[in-house]
Amino acid sequence: MRRWTAAALMLLLGWQAGGTPAQAVANDRSLLPLMAAWQQALAQEQPDVAGALRWPRGGDVAAIGALMFELADVAPLSRAPLPAELAPYAHQFAGDMMKSPVLVRVAMRGEQPMYLAFNKRPDTPPSAAVRTWVGFALGPAGQRLVAQQPGLRPLTGAELSRELSKVDGYVAPLDPALPIYVAGAPVQGEISSVGSDGMKSLMERWMNDFRALQPGVRRGQRWEHLGTLNGFHALMANETDLAPMGRELWPDEAAAYASQQGCQQPLEIRVARGGFNTPQRTTAQAVFVNAGNPLQSITLPQLAAVLGAAPTITRWGQLGLTGDWANRPITVAMPPRITPNAMSMQMMVLKGRAWNAAAREASVADTAKAIAADPATIGFGGLEDGAPGLKALAVAPGEGSPPVQLNGETAANGRYPLTRYMYIRLQPQPGQALPPPVREFLRFILSRQGQEPVVYSGYFPLTAAEVAAELAKLE
Structure with a gap:
């Protein structure tokens, strides 16, 4: 049985992916001097960040391994990752839904982009240290250092704006009253x-x-x-x-x-606490209606009266709509009852009681299509399950409570009523x-x-x- 070395396997897969063998195993180190210059300059402004940030010194071939095992915070790359490199990366982070690192262009060599790569979970910004490093690299001082490197050119203003947007995202604050862990007697x-x-x-x-x-x-x-x-x-x-x-x-x-x-x-x-827009993860539950439906919000008791067995709210007029909507029947679309989304809603909204027998079950994608196709349909799922033609309703805990729109802030602070938790049992x-x-x-x-x-x-x-x-x- 033939045994393949890592280099030989990369060579083979790189060739099959459309590159040449030389391209598959080339190890470009041309960004390393720029990385060192950035680190030295950043140390003058923020020594704590510059001194603590980890990056591999081995060139292109070291980048993905360092990121995959989280031995580096950022990694320089003179090319996009190869398919052979990303296959184990996606497997390593299967639970995090990361199929590849984020690539931020920081310089150009002719028509070839030069990158900083880093890990970023879906719908989550990178760490503060990574944001600081990338912001410096794409800032005036960082780009001046790019211009000083032989063969490299800085990015244009439009290019800089596009790349900076890749580190955007809601960052939940840490409660300042959280206790500090202090180790007592050693345990073994x-x-x-x-x-x-x-x-x-x-x-x-x-x-x-x-x-x-x-x-x-x-x-x-x-x-x-x-x-x-x-x-x-x-x-x-x-x-x-x-x-x-x-x-x-x-x-x-x-x-x-x-x-x-x-x-x-x-x-x-x-x-x-669960997220709010993270694919295939524990997320807050959104309540969807058709984008053309005038309803803007719903309370948890109203939602239970729509979704539960022997529903007591069956027409849109009972939710406050008037005119042609008043007597229009409500149609319920939902993912299969055995899915985590449905089980979570059954526990949070119905308190374990049975579902509306008239609810139409379908896959997540088909449920979204059903709501987008019918203005009289209501359904639910993770916010990431939304699609063109859908609108997420604001949700109030009860009558007299203000409705809360689902977003990063309201999910993080728990104000949105249909948030979820992660547990250790x-x-x-x-x-x-x-x-x-x-x-x-x-x-x-x-x-x-x-x-x-x-x-x-x-x-x-x-x-x-x-x-x-x-x-x-x-x-």
Whole structure:
């Protein structure tokens, strides 16, 4: 059986992708002097950022590996990544939905763009340090340094504006009242974790940062994050200490757990708030109507009266519309009832009660099409499931409460009523305290240091009040 070296495999795949063998393995280091010049200049303005930012010195062939294993914050690239480089990258970040790094043009060499590459979760800005570095590189001082490099030219004003937009995005603030984790007596031991692929990167970051403060703790034999259901079944089988899960515990799961373990439910610790526009991740739920529908907002009780069994709101006039709309029947379109979106809405809005029997179930894409095609249809899903012809309604918790539009700020601060959480679930022994390594690890996650990386994960950090409620569960 032939064994391929990494270089030979890259050569083969690069050739098949349409490049020449030389192009596939060429290692351009021409940006390294510019990177060093930027770092030296930035150190005069912001020494903390310049000194802490990590970037690989090995040229093009080192860039993707450094980013893939998050050993670098930014990486210089004189070309776009090759298909052979992106295949393992997309697999590494499957739970984060990152199929490639973000490429920001920072200079031109003839007609060839020169890039800074960095990781960015969908609908999440890069870290403050990366934004600072990119902003400097694309700013007047950074572009003057580009002009001083042989063979490179700075970008035009229009080009700079386009590239700067790639680091835009809502950045959720950290609650200043979040507690600082201070390591007490050293703890030792292993912690196993099985669960959500969407929390894989967070779990890795949390453990790495925690071990810097508690080096006696290490990953257990099971440390695998392939999916939320994996975590649930590992918990049921007593095969893990921690089960990171990206959604609520569904009623059937709670019943199965109680039957298996002889207790009501596992200990449930909220560790982050869900996002608001992140594909295939835990997001807030949007309520959609046709773009031509004049309705602007809805309350949770009204929504329950539309979506629930034996609905009491069946016509648009009951939601306040007049004229030709008053007697028009409401049609309900929804994703399949077994999907996370539907299960989440059933728990949050219907409190576990049955659905409207007349609701039309279809795939997420077909549900969006149905709403866009019919002005009298209402439905729901993640904001990322929206499409041309749809409008997301503002949602109020109840009568007399102001309706809240779904956006980054209202999802992050919890004002939008249909936000969700990320959890770590575990099975404590009755009458016994949590094992010290587990308790300290959870205390770290529920600290300012633990919540800081959540800001750049596609999710949102908890408030100090939410953290206090979760910390109380550890006592």
